[in-house]
Structures are given as structure tokens and as C-alpha cells.
Amino acid sequence: MKQLNRLPNAGRTNPDQNINFTFNGKAYQGVMGDTLASALLANGVDVVGRSFKYSRPRGIVGHGAEEPNGIIQLGSGAATVPNLKVTQVELYEGLEASSVNGWPTINFDLMGIMGWFGRLMPPGFYYKTFMYPQKLWMTYEHFIRKAAGLGKTPVEADPDVYDKLNQHCDVLVVGAGPAGLVAAREAAEAGARVIIADEQSEFGGSLLASTQILNGVSASQWVADMVEQLKRYNNVQQLPRSTVFGYYDHNFLTILEKRTDHLGLSAGKGQRVRQRLHRVRAKQVVLATGAFERPLVFAHNDIPGVMQASSVSTYVNRYGVAPGSKLILATTNDNAYQTAIDWHTAGRDVVAVVDSRQSPNGELVEQVRALGIQIAVGHGVIEAKGGKRVRAAMVAPLNESGSAITGEVKRLPCDLIATSGGWSAAIHLSSHTGAKPVWDESIVSFRPGDSKQQECSVGACNGTFGLRDGLIEGATAGAKAAQLAGFGLGAVQFSPVELVELTQEPQQALFLVPHSRPPSRAPSQFVDLQLDVSAGGIELAVREGFESVEHVKRYTALGFGTDQGKLGNINGMAILANALNQSISETGTTIFRPSYTPTTFGAIAGRDVGELFDPERYTSAHRWHVEQGAKFEDVGQWKRPWYFPKVNETLDQAVNRECLAVRNSVGILDASTLGKIDIQGPDAAEFITRMYTNSYLKLAAGKCRYGVMLKEDGMIFDDGVCACLSENHYLMFTTTGGAAGVLAWLELWQQTEWPELQVYFTSVTDHWATATVTGPNARKVVAKVCQDIDLTPDQFGFMDWRDGTVAGVAARVFRISFTGELSFEINVPANYGRYVWEALIEAGKEFDITPYGTETMHVLRAEKGFIIVGQDTDGSMTPADMNMDWIVGKNKAFSFIGQRSLSRSDTLRDNRKQLVGLKTIDPNIVLPEGAQIVSDPKQPIPMSMQGHVTSSYYSANMGHSIALAVVKGGLNRLGDTVYCPAADGATVPAQIVSSVFYDPKGERQNV
Amino acid sequence: MLQIYCPHCQELRSEEEFSCGGEAHIARPLAPETLTDEEWGDYLFFRKNPRGIHHEMWYHVTGCRRYFNATRNTVTYEILETYKVGTQPSIVGEGV
């Protein structure tokens, strides 16, 4: 198919290298160097999508990150990418793209024809809908997404690889336009380590589409020379296709580098990195991010064929594409006249220049006049006419301020309206630093405000729109930034760039071109094309009482699209200011936040996906568990055996079997993951006693004690056993999940409150492997592999520990029990863990020793009413709430952590939730954990909640289900019947019983 | 992401090595049992939470595992100084 709009002058493309691509299923051809946007325009594709709310046909408006309409889905399958801008997609062979918003097709849009959609969605639609009725939102959302289209995320795993690079540099230059290039050169010359990043495929910025002569050569030649010069410095890193998308605290910036996207989807084939996230800490930052041309807002300014003036010039000069034939240029400034010259030079017809100013006479204006082009001064384009393409512009004379029409409206046929309302500095990154933008009436733009970061803005993003001034500012800033980073004396090293710049007359501030009718009645004057926010919508928000710019933004959705309002945001602020009878300065602007442009999740995740998402910790017997077919459970980062199913066993069957085996013979548990902290020092006992509720001052070597730790508010924080290894030497066990927190907690108190206490902590969790042998036959098993410890009960009693050897390996053996059975916890150096484990399994064979996992561990301890911190407690439970008053030392000399809080009026309340057991009336029903508890199932909603179930299992040993629960005043309600409403509407009655279901006297562990 | 100077390691390190420990210079009452509920509650629950200069504890958790204090501006996130526990800040100021 012929590229109707391709010019003989190829710009920076290579016309000899054709590239085939499809758009919405139709085949086209572009050339090397095209973006998808320039290729579509070359092929005369007018409509690229449908608008979000009104479903109006939309065409390409811009040429970069500001593009609001050309939003596409690239490719299909696992590597498909939603919501890309056609202006930022480089063309490659075989590219497939489709519009994201257009249903069923962009040219025949069902929603547009039905025409009711927009009426359903006035400004504030989201909020009105969210508020009432909430249920309806689900219906709307489904429909809105389908109808308006926000792109499709792939459902398969991402086939590409991404990585992250942490970098430091002396000077980071953001933007490789003229100001950025000279800044980088000066900083590099001074010896600073420089990174220069630019989002486009090649460096040069505005110069890539410029006809300007610099140092006697063309702009593109000058850029090429600069890039070559920078290459010669080995202290400069050039990053093209790299968007600096976030500026965070302390000069930390993030850069998204697209490395293979321009070659095709998954061009890296899962081998080469598709995108790289640079995390850069820069000593100094030079922002040279340029500016966005501001559109003129007028009635039906959204019809395809209305474009930015600078974009028209860019397509003509850089891509060799003329997106139309008969141009009307609407402007408020001299600068845009260049577009008329470019269009004329391309051999196309300039119908007229429509200038809102009464008597423009700048040098560029005179050049256009000299070409014989008609200039309508003191006029504005007040409305575009056409359907899927502009057919005419309605032009009217304006008063001097541009606020009213003063005469007859004329219709001028054309197929392209280029508009320019001046330039807005791209202050986004400066705004990320928290700098408050400052409105500058003299340049009709915001400027970057004062920042606390080590940065400066240069060139157009600083409101310095002239090329010569921008180059001087860039060079000066580059030298200065290097000096501040410790390189050079701050003086500019290179001679100024020579160029002839035409003088320009002042522009006119015009944000909304008047219509014969007011905005509320005029055909829509679009401010935000992507989200269909009109001038009338903003005025309506003001009439509905909104005054703050941030509120109006959220109410109208102005600037909420994927383009984040880069095009019309300033027009919106100005229209709002006008409606509020304020200055723009008083109204202010919304705060820009990261990301500057959309960033893929892949790049943010980098390599931290799949099994590298989080570190995994394994015990030394892990492979044995795997070989036995254990199912695993994540406990923090640990992989713990959950249960060990035999062939065809379900979870319930396996757990029942394991539970019975422990109580009837012997079981073995891998308890290596329990936190272990080695504590030494002359004040160790005193310190430990301050941390636990009970005392350790008289704990002798060879003895263990169970303790509970509170936070200062009196609430249980961790529990475990602490053993005295020798004088001034202790081993503290913590919960698996609490290990790191407990160590930090000990260090906090020792370092900040009691530095005079001599005590030292070392985490030894990973140093030891722990096998718990438990059950009535436990002693017989251990005796087979341990000869040097006297295991008789009177020599080695409950809560004692002994040094010795197990299977020939030096071991510490603890008689502590979490099952309520006779137990030996055998600790050996971790490297011997599996060896000793297997020796114990071998020794236990004759007793049918049964390995069990965390599920059985949970059931067995629940049968005994032993709590699990974090499951039966939730940070609002005291020892008394857990019916564990016995653990609180009453006569401790030092007020231990949390002690004072135990006598606060609130902790003494008698209707606090207290730990009890629940026995369902139907013994086979296992209550769901988390189930709420009520006293009267017939009470109307809202019912009075009495508490909730914290642990719940079927107990094979008891022959019925068991549950632990916290119930208001529960300890005084033993015997009461309570009810748990279930999700299906049924209620389950249960009786409040003691939390100890099995062996209430605790005789079995003490044998 | 902040960059924090650890006075023990004497190096500027990245925030991800640290965790914040809240307001600094809160001494634990020497005789908690003698305090009224209200006095104990003040110690337990009430914090300055200023807009502006704030003295706060930081913990070099994946570094030297030492606590230290920082003077930080809660508006601009500037860290004006860091200093060891047991010493006093050189920069003091009311909230702005």
C-alpha cells in the first residue's frame, strides 16, 4: 500500500529500507527510522482510537510522551504490551498493533452510536458511583473497561528477562537535547563521572526536527558531532531509550532503559535483557528535559487532523511525513510560524496562519509573510468541523485579550489544523523532589521551584525557551555541577555555540479560545483528550463547589490518563483559575509524581521473580524431607515440612496418623527453624530477667525455663524456652517467625536504655539443627544413639538439658516439650543435621517412628492448649488474657518490660477477650479459624461480637474437633453455649470449655 | 530512598540497610510502678510527630546492628546530622 503522505525529503528515516507492519489487522508499510505514529500518518491513517468517555474518533496529536490518543496494544500472547503510545514505539519488521480503546472497531463504534455513555459519566462520575450505590460500581466497572478499553494484560508468564543496576555518578544529566548535551560535555571535561539519559532512540531532542544551523553545520550534524565527542570520554555513560521516570529523596533517581523493545516483542528471546532499571545515586543532577507545546483549546479540537504545531514540524522534518495537505496554523506566538515555513517548504498548501495577536511582526512572522502566506491577525480558530477528519476550521476575529469574538465567523476548508499556545516547561522531575512550581507570567509557563535536592534545571524545562540561552545555561550548569561534585573549578571550558536566532515578539496567554456560545453550551472544548475532560466539565466542577486544583483534578479526572495530562494540563489549570476568578499563580498546579511515563512491572521486579522473589531457607535435613515426599509450608522464609503423606493419603489422613503416632509411640519433628540467640556476659541473667515476665536469676546451669516476652504495652510479643548453659551464658529460643524481631528487641534495650549492662547477643539459629523426638517411646529411641547422657528421669528431668553425643556427634539435648509428651530436643551442629536425623529415624524404626510436620505440631499443641504467638495472640493479648498468669513473676525486683501495663485499667477489665477452648456440639464440625462468636444467633444484625476462633482442628486423639478461641470474659463462661455464624448462613453451636483438652494434669511430659 | 550516615560505620549507606526506630530521647521511667496510668500512658503512647525537625532512632540492621540517632526534617526529608545514642543533637528546633 502506498504511503500517500511520505515526502521526498526523508528526514532522519531511511526510505530504502521498508518495514511491514499491521495496525488493527490491516497491513501497512513504513520505513526504517519511523515511529509507529509517523508510519501511520505516512499511510494516511486518521483514526487511531476512540475516546474514553464519549467514544469519539481520535487521531494522532503529538510526537512524544504527550500523545493522548494513539494508545495501542502491541502484539499478542505472553509478550503483549498494553497502553503504549504510538509516538514512542519504534517501527520494526512484523510489528502488530491494535487500538486499546475502540469496541467493536474504531471506525464503527457501537458506544459512540448509542451515544448514551457520555451522559452516564458526567464529571465526578467515579465518585458519585463509588459513593452510592456501591454495588452498582462492579457492574459499571466491568462495562467501562470493556467498552473504553484500558488494554489487555498478558495472562501468561512474562517471557522476557529484566535486570536492575545500582549506579553512582557525579553528574546525571537528564535529557540529551541541546542544553543536556553541552552540560554533559562540560561535566565530562572537568573529570566528573557522567550519565546522560534520554528517552528517545537517539540523542538530540528538539534539534532532531530543527532546521537551525549551529557552528556552521545542520542541527543533526551538530548533534552527531556532540555524541561523538562524548563517546571519547571514558567517564561518560550514554543511555539512549532511557527514561528517567522518578526523582526520589537524597538524589536517588530511577531510569528505565529499553534495550530490545525497538527490535520487536521478546527480541531478546529470554536471553538478552529487555529492559534495565538503573537505580542511580547522583551527586549532582542537571535536568534538561525540555518543554511541551501547549495546545489551543477550541470547540471540537479533538477531531483527527488537529495536531500540535511542533509535532507537524517534527513529522515533516524528522520523519519525512506530511500528515495532510491543507494546513491552517493557529498560534499565539512567533515560534509556531516555523511550522508554516516547514509545511510550505514540504510543498504543501498553507491555507492561513491564524494568530490571536493583533499585530505580530516578529522576524519569523515576516518570513512567512514574504512567502505569500495569508495571516489572519487578531483571529482564532474557534471550532473544527469534520467527522473522522478535519474538513474545515471556523475562524473568527477576537478582541485584544482573546476572550471574546468580535465579528463574523468564517469557514476555511482545510484538512489539518496545527495549534500552538506556547510552551510549558517539563517540570515533572523537579516536581518529584517536592519543589513547588512557580508560575511565570512573562513566559506563560510554570518554572521549577526551589528544591532541597542537589539539582538544577536548564534550558526549556527551566523556562529558558531560546536555543542560545539554553545552550549557555546548560554549559554553565554542567561545569558547576562537576565543581559541586568535586571536579574542576566551575568555569565553562568550551567556546559558545555559534548560531543565528531570530528575535521573537511576546506571545499571548490564551488557554481557551472563545466560542459563540459559552463552554457549557458550546460543542465540547477538550482539555484532556484521553479522558474526555472539557472546559465545560471543569467549569461544572467549579459550579458544584470545587475550588482546589487537586480536588478538581480528581473530580474531573483531568490529567489522570496514561499521558498524565502532559498536553492540556496547564490549559485546565488556567480555565479553572478563570472560573474561580483567580490568577494561575493563586490556583497553582497539581503535583507531579513518579512515574513520569508508565513503567513495566517487569523492570521494577527485575530478577526478583519466581524462586528468586524471596530468599528461601532450608534446614539441613531438607533433602531428606523432599525425598520422603513431604509437603512444605512457608514459615517466614523457611520451608518447613507441613506433613508427610503416605501414598494416596490426604492432608487430614496424614495428620490424623501422625498425631496418633506421637501420642501412642514416637514421632520426630524438624525444629531447626526455631530462633536461637546465644547470650553471654556478666549481666546476662539480669538482662534476660528484664525482658521476660518471669525471673532467670536463679536458673542453674543445666536448667531450662519457659518465658513470655511482652512489649512495653503489656501485650505478648514472643515466647520460648531459655536455657542456662553455664554461668553468664544462656541460649534463648524464639518462635521461628519472631527470631529477627526478638534479636532487634534485645539490642534495642541493651544499646539505648541499659548500655551499662554487660551482655552480648549472637544469632545462632543457623548454627544448629534440631530434631525433636517425642512420644512415650522417645527415651528408648534416644537411648539407642546416645550413650554418654544418663537419660533416667531422676537424672535428666523435664526442663533439664544435657551436653553429650548423639550418633557420635556433639549435641545439646533439651527435655522441653511442645506436644505434652516425653520429649527430647536434640541440637547438633547444622552440618551434621541430616546425619543425626537419619540415625534417629534408623533407631526409631522398631517403634515405627513417624516424621511429622507443622500441621501435626499445631494439632498436638492445641490439644494441650499451648498457644502460638501470632495465631492465638494478635498483639492485643496479655498473659492474663491467655490464662497464663502463672508466667508473670510477682516479686521481681526490676520492673520488667511491660509489667506496669499489666495493671493499667484497660488491661484489668474483666470483659477482655480470654483464651478458652471450644467444643462443637457436633463433634465432626471443624470451625473455621477466624470465625466470629456470638451469644445469641437470633440477634438481629449488627450482632454483638463476643470473640473469634484462633485455632481449630480435628483431633484424632480426642475423637472430636477442638478449637481455641478468645471470648469476652470467657474464663467465667465455661460451660456456656456460643454460636459461630458461618458464611453459608448456618450457625454452629459450641460449648466453652477449658483450653486444655488432653492430659490436663500434664503428667505425660514429666516421665 | 534516603541515604544515611551511620556514626558507627562512618559511612553513607542506603536506607534499605536501616530501619527506623521512632522518636529518640524517650527515657524509660526508672520506677514504672510508681506512675499513674496517665503518666505511664504518656510514656507509652504519646509522641511528638512534628512537622519539621525531628530526632529519631535508626538501626543499622543489615550493617553494624547498632542504634543511633538522626536529626531529620520531616518536611524535606533532609537528614541534618546523625549521632550516637547517649549524646545530644547539635541541631534542635521546633516544628515549622
Ligand SMILES: [Zn+2]
Ligand atoms: Zn553502622
